[in-house]
Amino acid sequence: MMVITSPGEMTRFAESARASGKRIGLVPTMGFLHEGHLTLMREGRRQSSVLVASIFVNPTQFCPGEDFARYPRNFERDCAMLQTVPVDIVFAPEPSAMYSPDAQTWVEAGEITSGLCGPHRPGHFRGVTTVVAKLFNIVKPHLAVFGEKDFQQLRAIQKMVRDLNFDVEIIPVPIVREKDGLAMSSRNAYLSPAEREDALALSLALRAAREKHRAGACCAEEIEFAAIRVLKRMRGVAIEYVEAVDAETLARHPSLERPILIAIAARVGKTRLIDNTVLQP
Template sequence: MKCVTTIHELRSDLKPSRGKIIGFVPTMGYLHEGHLSLVERAKKMCDVVVMSIFVNPLQFGPTEDLEKYPRDLARDTALAEANGVDFLFTPSVEEMYPTASKTLVTVKDITDSLCGASRPGHFDGVATVVSKLFNIVQPDYAFFGMKDAQQVAVIQQMVSDLNMPVTIVPCEIVREADGLALSSRNVYLNEEQRRQALVLFRSLNTVKQAFDNGERRTAALKEAAVSAISKSPEARIDYVEIREYPSLAEIETIDGEALVALAVYFENTRLIDNIKLSVRGGNAHVSHHDESQNSPGHGDRSELELCGQYNN
């Protein structure tokens, strides 16, 4: 594995790989099995795998956890190498933003709700850094976890609107054995908060059960989720929403593809989770996020088997 810290060096090192299939896994580090599952999928689909580790200041608000965001580059480097990453790109903030940026990438409408409403400017920071990374790496495929389904929708929209020659591969949420979605921020939880955080998965299962039993009204399904979460005394709800996916438009009943998304605080730690539901031909389905979006120039690869934040 080659470790690279500068844009110039990475571009130079990747020149011999042009013409091969390049896969890209962008992360903010503090790697866990969710990140490594993206690498595993990338290795199956691509000849060369590039991972980036960069805690992007543009996507953090002034009261958020930029300074205390967990970091352990030595550990991450060892994990990346052990799991077959070919190039590990770990730029500094000064390398990525040598001057105050006068250009931001903004995706409209689908960033107005959910995490976009709770974290103003967050998705401008995500879209901007991902756009920069795509320009630097020039991958054929980029792999993102569906734990942040809104982020995936934003990036897919950006790629489509700007005709970026990269295929976005959404990958399934990876969970602990007890159901908690893996996240670098789980390290913030104390033992009791970790136990109570299971209410996120339980609430989604409550919604799924009601949906399987025929409930299609989003208000009733949201009420079931809120009721389940409220049983956890330390849980503070940021939002519980059910939206059409990927447009994230408000809906009153589920009659197609829908995203059940939630964000919950445990003291200062904010966790997100989601599940996708769909009604097809009058039948209910639970999606495992195995769809991908093919951008111009990669339609000939759409038959490949695909998996289901800026990854964290």
């Protein structure tokens, strides 16, 4: 497994691989990997002949007051985990290599980022789509793998790819959960044992929403309320939002005759967690 830190070297490697007929897969990450990441890597491994994992804690997607400085990092541990897949290339640039001091160009996905996490994390999705666009240009993948836990991020990247004619296939992978239902996340490392128990309220709330939908809810708001009732029973959970939106467009007031995304963002202690599920009509 090679570690590349220079964008120029990464691009030269990718161009050589493409010229020799190799199929390049990319899994972008911010490191501090867990089994959810490895599930994405294995899917990338299955569909590509050269697998690249990027490890880059992207400063432009952190809003003021967020956890960029304390975001968990353990590069040696990450590399050991990636070797088990195995991954061929780890692309691990420094921020100074990815952003010049006078950089002024951004990529924005528009309306699809205006709801859900958008109002609570101004500038976040602009940072995400910009860095992913840069990774696509540097790594030149044929395919890129993203998890559905960051569902709005996935939809924003899919829209960017369509709107800007990127020649890359986006492969979504379902959420990977702990045995008790908690969605895997690098930020779970922040949780104390008591907070870890409180965090289960998110997956329990989604279960309540599924049950209300299955029982024949009359509208999306009724499904939202079923999830909110569960979250409000847990004192250690502060709700940021619970929303039912169209699973494709992320528009509010979705039709129950189409797939619906139920998305939750909440703070457990000082840790912001997200989770979601898609309900089929």
